[in-house]
Amino acid sequence: MIALLTGLLSTAVLAGGVLSLAALGEVLAERVGVTDLGVEGLMSLGAATAIMTVIAVPDPWLGLLAAIAVGAVGGGVFAFAAVIMRANQVLCGLAITFLGLGLSATIGHSVAGMPAPVTFAPTRIPGLASLPVIGPAFFAQNLLVVPIYLLLPAFFHWLLFHTRHGLNMRAVGENPAAADAAGIPVVAIRFWYVVLGAALAGGAGAYLSLAVIPSWSEGMVSGRGWIAVALVIFAGYRPFNAAGAGLLFGLITAIGFLGQARGWPIAAPVLNMLPYLGTLAFIILPVLFWKRMRQVMAAPAALGTPYYRSVR
Amino acid sequence: MRFQRFPTAPARLVLAWRAAALFAAALITGVLLALSGRDVFELLALVLKSTVGSRFGLEDLALFMIPLILTGSAVTVTSRIGLWNIGGEGQFYLGAIGAAGVGLYMPGPPILVLPAMAAAAMLCGVAWIAVPTFARAYAGVNEIITTLLLNFVAGLLTYWLATGPWRDRVTGALASTGRIPVAIPEIWGVVHWGFPVALLIACGLAVIMTRTSWGYEVRISGANPGAARYAGMPMRARVIAVMLLSGALAALAGMFEVAGTVHRLQGGMADNFGYLGIVVAVLARKSCLAVIPAALLMALILDAGIVLQTQQLAATVVLAITGLVLLLIAIGDELAHYRPVAPVVRPASPRLPPASKTTI
Incomplete structure (x- = not known):
């Protein structure tokens, strides 16, 4: 039983890391008031870039770095259109998704199906790894797991809720006009946090193609970016909740894997539907049954609206 | 010269900026293709010859336009009420499933089976968008992500x-269903009756949206929800009706694809038509009639893609x-809101003597 639980949690942590990291990035973008629907495309670009980098130079960290850089560049294009030019955020996000999916499949065509020559191998963290259940799940995985679930959420939580800069960020997302009047550089803050969020989405792609599914194939992201965007709503725009939500959906995926491995009498495609249906249930049901949550977990007030200094 | 943002964008400016945007997109694509070592002008000539320059190309264009008009209309009707149906792809699949189910298992003459297929497809599409619709209408859940x-x-x-x-047990290797015995009759080469029907539907929607009080209420609910509520318009009912209509339209695209073009149900058959419908709707700028030329443009791009594939x-x-x-x-549409205005001429004000510095 313990072995089963440990196995399940390990798989969940591994698979959920993609969602956690991307959702964390999206939390940053949405906290400053920008809906970035390009996550799916950026993730795909990151995944393809990472694989192509490690095929050229066999170092997973270099692959991760390249994916983060490509994510940042893609995010820069999005932020240029949506924040500086103030074009429709939904459209720009969809455009980046199309662009990212198309571009990654085109450039990754030559390496499709090739296994990654190097991956983020599991490493035991001395001491912590021998904890029951939690040890193998969190501290004997690849070295990205602890940053994704613990260090990054802790840092961004501190940044958002315990620093003046974080207060400024939230002000930009809630009421950009007031923030502007208070002398906060609205456009600069929006631009750079959208870029940072996109960089994390690119990194999530690298994590996907170097740690979870160590290869590249067209369509391998298969909606993970969209699930990450949905998780941000479910997580109430909070960093730790986002990481936790990613883990929860990793668990749903893990249960699907378990079902396939154990030969449950359910077809594989039906089991594969679980994460999507789960996401749908988790963003609809809380709103229906827990009215207070709408206030506690509300979206930033200016989310999705471009800021014009002259228009009130 | 000073530029000021206006709340409205004149159609003339929008068209000009869009032409510039399309030109820029073509230029960027051309430069990238040239950088990858291809003769761009030869490719362009090939694309033109095999799309508008030949009968097969034109037939392909029309075939591509059928699903694009319908999925484009599906996104356009929701955009009129200020919502996004990004789920056209899924509703397309459900339409295909409904149509294939009836087509495979209902015996009868085509004159009876085809309408039954269309009805089943639309019902499946409506069922597929029902959860996002009611979540949106009653709980305010973001429809973009749910769809x-x-x-x-x-x-x-x-x-x-x-x-x-x-x-299908016979052609099991292909992993698709068997061939559906009934098919939409063809009118011109491989182009089937779905083409005129899709055109008619687009025109019909345009009439409903611009010439009926229902369409008026939908438009006002989208353009100014506060005013619509104040005027006592049943906004929730309109939201529900429009979203369900949208699901039915996208599903109909799936039915036409099954009954007119593919003749069987197979995985991946939606081929991004649902997503491209979003692009068509954006190109059409909320006009149901403009969906037709927008679908033509999108079909041209798709057709060009097939040519590039052969290269x-x-x-x-x-x-x-x-x-x-x-x-x-998207950038061009925003830029169209800016118009040059005369520079502000400050009236020569009588110079006041500098106020004496006061200290508090």
Whole structure:
């Protein structure tokens, strides 16, 4: 039983890391008031870039770095259109998704199906790894797991809720006009946090193609970016909740894997539907049954609206 | 010269900026293709010859336009009420499933089976968008994400049906259902009656949206929800009706694809038509009639993609080009709001003597 639980949690942590990291990035973008629907495309670009980098130079960290850089560049294009030019955020996000999916499949065509020559191998963290259940799940995985679930959420939580800069960020997302009047550089803050969020989405792609599914194939992201965007709503725009939500959906995926491995009498495609249906249930049901949550977990007030200094 | 942002964008400016955006997209694509060592002008000539320059090209264009008009209309009707149906892909699949189910298992003459297929398809599409619709109408849940998530479920469902319960035992290797015995009759080459029907539907929607009080209420609910509520318009009922209509339209595209073009149900058959419908709707700028030329443009891009594919370029280049077009058009549409205005001439005010510095 313990072995089963440990196995399940390990798989969940591994698979959920993609969602956690991307959702964390999206939390940053949405906290400053920008809906970035390009996550799916950026993730795909990151995944393809990472694989192509490690095929050229066999170092997973270099692959991760390249994916983060490509994510940042893609995010820069999005932020240029949506924040500086103030074009429709939904459209720009969809455009980046199309662009990212198309571009990654085109450039990754030559390496499709090739296994990654190097991956983020599991490493035991001395001491912590021998904890029951939690040890193998969190501290004997690849070295990205602890940053994704613990260090990054802790840092961004501190940044958002315990620093003046974080207060400024939230002000930009809630009421950009007031923030502007208070002398906060609205456009600069929006631009750079959208870029940072996109960089994390690119990194999530690298994590996907170097740690979870160590290869590249067209369509391998298969909606993970969209699930990450949905998780941000479910997580109430909070960093730790986002990481936790990613883990929860990793668990749903893990249960699907378990079902396939154990030969449950359910077809594989039906089991594969679980994460999507789960996401749908988790963003609809809380709103229906827990009215207070709408206030506690509300979206930033200016989310999705471009800021014009002259228009009130 | 000073530029000021106006709340409205005149159609003339929008068209000009969009032309510039399309030109820029073509230029960027051309430069990238040239950098990858291809003769751009030769490719362009080839694309023109095999799309508008030949009968087969024109037939392909019309075939591509059928689903694009319908999925484009599906997104356009929701955009009129200020919502996004990004789930056209999933509703397309459900339409295909409904149509294939009836087509495979209902015996009878085509004159009876075809309408039954269309009805089943539309019912399935409506059922597929029902959860996002009611979540939006009663709980305010963001419809973009809910409709989109269901696309993946629908894709898996289609794949499962085509490779599992409905798999054809004879051509099992193809992993699709058997050939559906009835088909929409063809009118011109491979172009079937779906083409005029799709055109008629687009025109019909335009009439409903611009010439009926129902359409008026939908437009006002989208343009100014506060005013609509104040005027006592049943906004929730309109939201529900429009979203369900949208699901039915996208599903009809799936039915036409099954009954007119593919003749069987197979995994991946939606081929991004649902997503491209978003692009068509954006190009059409909320006008149901403009969906037709927008679908033509999108069909041209798709057709060009097939030509590029024969030139050792991945089919996915088209998706990237579409993204580029969409991004540049989004920027162009925003730029169209800016118009030059006369520089502010400050009246020569009598110079006041400098106020004495006061200290508090």
